[in-house]
Amino acid sequence: MDKTKVNYGVYLVTDSTPAILGNKDLTSVVEAAVRGGATIVQYRDKHSDREAAVRTARALLAVTRRHGVPLLVNDRVDVAVEVGCEGVHIGQDDMAYEEARKLLGPDKIIGVTASSIQEALKACEAGADYLGLGTVYATQTKKDTKSIIGTAGIRSILQALSAAGHAAIPTVCIGGINSSNATAVLVESSAAPAKSLDGIAVVSALVAAEDPAAAARVLLTNVAMGRVPDVVKAVAAATPLSHNMTNLVVQNFAANVALAVGASPIMANYAEEAADLAKLGGALVINMGTVTPEGLKNHVQALQAYNAAGGPVVYDPVGAGATAIRRNAVKTLLSSGHFTVIKGNEREIQTVYGSSVSQRGVDSSSSLTIPQRATLARALARRTGAVVILTGKTDIVSDASRTLRVDNGHEFLSQVTGTGCTLGTTVSAMVAAFRSDVLVAALAGLVLFEIAAERAAVRDDVRGPGTFVPAFIDELSAVRKETAGGNVAWLAKARIEALEVVEEESA
Template sequence: MGKPAVDYALYLVTDSSAAILGDRSLSHAVEASLKGGVTIVQLREKTADTAHLTSVARQLHGITRRYNVPLLINDRVDVALAVGCEGVHIGQDDMPLSTARQLLGPDAVIGVTVSTVDEALRACAGGADYLGIGTVYATPTKTNTKEIIGTAGVRHILAAIAAAGYDTTPTVCIGGLNGSNLQRVLFQSAAPAKALDGAAVVSAVMAAPDPEAAARDLVGLVRNPPAFQLDMDMGKGKGKGKGAAAADVSSVLAQVPAVVRSVHDATPLSHNMTNLVVQNFAANVALCMGASPIMANYGAEAADLCKLGGALVVNMGTVTAEGLANYLTALRAYNHAGRPVVFDPVGAGATSIRRAAVKTILSSAYLDVIKGNEGEIKTVFGDDGGGEQQHQQRGVDSTSTLDAPQKARLVRDLAAREKNVVVMTGATDFVSDGARTFAVDNGCEYLGVVTGTGCTLGTAISAAVASRPADRLVAVIAAVLHFEIAAELAAERPEVRGPGTFVPAFLDELFRIRQATARGDLAWLARANVRSV
């Protein structure tokens, strides 16, 4: 017969657990999922006796054959042989791959669970038909996981097997995947030479009220690129009708006026979930730059607000359990709508509570821009993307311990890992999208002694990225320049004698730059001090 052709887009792993199925039968739920577009099914029954498992597998195989979808049995080669299904899936503690192949023959589909590069390379060398990579995130159905590897761990494995010449070996990932994070996981896991071929899910389909609809939605998410990937492609010159990305300072600066004008013309919504200390200041900054601000910390409102063509700012200035839950609700809404998100991990390294909140947010949402000072960016980066960062901050302040090349490398590496834009603020700001890194040497000392200037820079960035420019990195740099050159101009005004008189002058200059740019007067941009690093 030969080995069956397998589409790994949506891989369903299931068993007869009442906790997942509720009152439905396993066969009914599986058939509904197949109608919705599930492309491969694995039956996983760890505790069932052989007779029962064989009976269940035979029943399911009758269903999957009608839909021309392969059925695999977890670990139990004997059951697969008895049923005559398409193959098995084995873990690191199960039967060796070579033994399974000898028993099942060359035409069987054999998948292997891997969570490290060594495991992946051994499985590929041993002739695995596909790899199940994970666990990406913790999940109640995966209680025996060795470790949670996250999207960075998946990408590391994909890069390694591609480098070893196994780039054609199909791969899926598993662990905590659902409709709110599936596209982000596929996007952020992709290595330069290899991407995932699909995703394995359990509860996202089997515990859904309507498994058919859930499967259909998930297949659509797998097969269609997310809005944030399209934005990144356009920024790299891959979008329809877009030219090459700005690779040098002159080409970046040439595009800055268009960003400022687009905010002026479109008046995009800047939805701020921020601390009470800076709400009024942030709203005024948004208005002066041409955006329309709303300060709304209740996450349920995001379902409506995300449809208004704006961007979300999540400012972690005040961390509570309720606040974190609201952040996650809003982040899911904006990710689902394909609208930009700016994350400001205020004081991220100050306490264990804040460090845990950062990890939760990183694992729960795609963040178009991450903005923070050196200490905050160090905490977000962690130790190689997976461990606890022990850098301790004093409140929200940051003590600089890195030199300029180290700062540039940190923002570049974090942006490459998260596939977004990262801004590290300081005397010199560093901005990167993982491929291009720039330093901005504008601003003035008053920005460091007025509460909320760092937070409101996030608001300024949200206004720029909300306009959906062709190049998101340029949009961020445009916002930084607009903000910091306004500060320079304000500090030079004769009536400004200190922080108290600086703030109203700063708002005036933000407004004046916007109005001047709309008229075609770009004299302010001559002050831009940007260099490529």
């Protein structure tokens, strides 16, 4: 496992004491929590003898490996070495970082607890792979807390890390966090755009839960929602390039949307420019609205230029199933490079996945249930390695390990030409500015876009689709400005929910 790509979003710390675990089996609890959305697991057991700890760690490792989730061992470096798990987490009173690194080698993860700026800076300078910050609130699961620092203390540490050049070090916070406060903790702790939390660590919220899988899905939803403002702020701060290779019908609309969300647009369909543009740190949108042999050649060349530069690419397979020409173009593009995000309606995503469907123009009539659409999105994400956005009355976003539904938006979006295309533009700005978590970046673009539409639709000056468009652009800009200024009240309108997804065989 590449330790630079670990997702710290929902960090489960185990507790085997009867007061927390009860009479449940720890391995079964971890299995359920990981299935529900826990993204990393720390086995913490200060009391069992070494033989018992090794036995439990091996059982947990079998679970986490099956789900592609890292397992860390708290403090007991010898146990981690013996079972061969992904790393350890050490506190201020545990083994020194340098000694742990000698025993584990360079490729293992070592996280360090920090409850002050000094401890955090020292751990980063030593080489810690991530930090566990806290304690945020008082908790019954950890009695030896040095201090309760609250969200203000977390924010101070994050600001200090950014100022010292350690903004890239992942951070999670721990202590009294649960489904009722997780989103608020992330929002209130943020020192964005410079530095924000990468996730939350929980104990009782999962280990003591009656249904750990359901509890993990709720926390996954909370974490995703709590990180949305960070993405919007990052775009406002960075003004990333949004390079659109799109159809002539929507170029002006897409450029105005890019400006409204805080990006810098360029409409450039000539691929000879792509290599230079890819070096500017932005993202590319390949919109298949107009298909020609020359256009397809340009798309392939631009895709490969951005892949070579490490830049994100958003693919919008407009009308993918409408004609044989478009279906063949999809195959050509998929075989020519890697896409960061693939966005389309149900029939477009079915075509990209390889299903035989018919499509009339660029529209889509939904025939799949929500669970079927979620399964389709996850299956395509797993196959391509891209984050998939399946649009519709209910939108689905998946990166194969996390799948969420979004129920925002307004019917006016379906009554104006090019709104789907400009969603691709919006998402490109998000993934360009926030590359640490593409799913969260894509989700942020989708939620921003659709809540702005809801706000625009109810304005007194909007009487229909024609007056909706300028109001929509205004609201995109307004939400971006509000968020950059620290006002995230609009996020309360977000309707996001993590989903349990069945296996792909029924996709």
